[in-house]
Amino acid sequence: MKDFDSRRAGRYTIVFVVLAIAFLTIIVLNITIGSVDISVRDIIKILFMDADGSTQYGIIWKIRMPRVFMAAILGGALSLSGFLLQTFFANPIAGPYILGISSGAKLFVSFTMIVITQLWGHANSAEMIIAAFVGSLASIGFVLLVSRKVPSMSMLLVAGIMIGYICTAITDFVITFAADSDIVNLHNWSKGSFSGMAWSNVTIAFFVVMITSVIVFCLSKPIGAFQMGEAYAQSMGVNVAVFKVVLILLSSVLSACVTAFAGPISFVGIAVPHLIKLFLKTSKPIVVIPAVFLGGAVFCTGCDLIARTVFAPTELSISTVTSVFGAPIVIWMIIKRQKK
Amino acid sequence: MSDYYFKTSDLSVGYNGNALINDINVELSKGQIMTLIGPNGSGKSTILKSISNHLKTIAGTVYIDEKSLSDLSYKDVSTRMAVVLTERPKVELMTCRDVVATGRYPYTGRLGILSAEDNEKVDAAIKLVNAEEIAERDFTATSDGQRQRVMLARAICQEPEIIILDEPTSFLDIKHKLELLDILRMMVETKNIVVIMSLHEIDLAQKASDIIMCVKGDHISQLGTPRDIFTKESITRLYDLDKGNYNNYFGSVELPAPVGEPDTFVIAGAGTGIGIFRELQKKKIPFYAGVLHTNDLDYQVALDLAAEVVSAQAFENITEEEYKKAEELMKKCSKVIYSGVEFGTTNRANKRLLEEAKMLGKELPDAERIGR
Structure with a gap:
């Protein structure tokens, strides 16, 4: 018994240490590698000694640093959102992208962007987040309606994918008729990208995501109860009806924040929680939640590094890269589940 | 309270x-x-x-x-x-x-x-x-x-x-x-x-x-x-x-009794008959059973499976009246199955019943083969 517990604790420690090392390494790589390679020594010099206003200073401070932090924050948020949805639907293949939640957010954001830019000139990030949040809730509401009618989990996913297609089609339609100057902007964003992040955006995303994530962490206990199923959760003293609403709101805030800043990003929300649980060999929320966040940050910063360097100077959309790594993981999961 | x-x-x-x-x-x-x-x-x-x-x-x-x-x-x-x-x-x-x-x-x-x-x-x-x-x-x-x-x-x-x-x-x-x-x-x-x-x-x-x-x-x-x-x-x-039968002593159930006019009579007792009764049920052969004391194990199962059971009061000898009733039913049948039950004081009348059956030239299938 004691043996077993200490082995478990050892495993958790190893996973967290590896994730932390991977995270730091990828952050450093992200800052050094690019169209202009900057050595680690130069980075330290620029960051801590003289801020001389050189080109390198500009690249690091204004382009690479905000981008890599944004990728980390949003990657964590996306993975955590996926974990919450999987808990909610008791289905490991649920996620904000596959259930059409990201696409719903995308639709609302692009619509808001176009309307606001035409009326008042420029849309700020708070408005974007709110629009994305409303869009997320709208599509999740629809998914929930469907899930009441069809008990089958696979059909629920199909419904989610269809909602995703519908929202994407409408978004494309809206973009086609948008004023010229908006199109370039919207087009990049609607495919998903971490490029062009300003520090002001990073700050807002940081606060929204961190506050939400801390709340999620504090809810580890009821989330753990919920994993046993609704009936057992209730018999353990959880107010299931209220808790379900909270779960949906939290996961929507997280995925809305991602969509508002970086557009829809595929598969991260499914692949990362799955891999993390596999590494940790547990589904205990109190351990899984921080690890999923960290894992999502590693995954997204890594994918972003690939997206912008592999075919440089051409940049891939982030979803292209996350799909390449994420989709096979999901397929493998489905096959593995079938075997059971 | x-x-x-x-x-x-x-x-x-x-x-x-x-x-x-x-x-x-x-x-x-x-x-x-x-x-x-x-x-x-x-x-x-x-x-x-x-x-x-x-x-x-x-x-x-x-x-x-x-x-x-x-x-x-x-x-x-x-x-x-x-x-x-x-x-x-x-x-x-x-x-x-x-x-x-x-x-x-x-x-x-x-x-x-x-x-x-x-x-x-x-x-x-x-x-x-x-x-x-x-x-x-x-x-x-x-x-x-x-x-x-x-x-x-x-x-x-x-x-x-x-x-x-x-x-x-x-x-x-x-x-x-x-x-x-x-x-x-x-x-x-x-x-x-x-x-x-x-x-x-x-x-x-x-x-x-x-x-x-x-x-x-x-x-x-x-x-x-x-x-x-x-x-x-x-x-x-x-x-x-309406078909299956529940027995409150055993807490168990028997399948529905075979229907139709019986052509088989079973002489049993002391649990030797249960296997035979169930085997006949599976083959859908209706049968009579007797003479069984009401405290006999066989009696409980026969109640559920036999078309009619001739019973005797617990701890008492089989009366002449009960014997006559069994004999009458036995005569209607062409087959008589003897389970091999021992004949003691209280069920001595069953021995007489078996001898009567032999005398009347009834077919006597082997109980072992029927499955007891």
């Missing part, structure tokens, strides 16, 4: 505001097991879901410890009542011990971390259900029997006053059924709790329960002790056994 721990008064249960079962009134004190029996779809699960707060009641009140269930918070209920549901929880990457430990939920702090005391209670519960050897195994890799024991341990370490179990013995083999019920019996005796469950196995319900609730139609058809409930009439009525 306030020594009742659990009570329902005029309870109506059902779905979406439609009452399925009305006027449920029952009182249970600690140390009692109540079992719900009744045909499929009669609403046993609906009742269990309603009294465990998973389904809104339509009317009436459920009292626990003299408090109305609807006045208690979920948390209050969780320290008083634990459940074991029919379906297996879809958990992943949890050991059996992890699953058991979820029972401590109402007692742990904000982050749900187990204290040393919690861990002791989890271990004690695992020990109680003899699940030590599977404690560290993945829960999804357990057999049905192991799973039920784990879920029961989980309920036990929730330290409830009431445990509600919905068909806990389904999917279990006979060994595990007996084991589970034995643990429940031990629980009510040692921990002085109330157990409410539903069972399909009426023979086990009879042996493991203190109170039986028969659920049928839109009401509780009967409520009482196993002695009151498990009579031929009640069970036949409850399950609409």
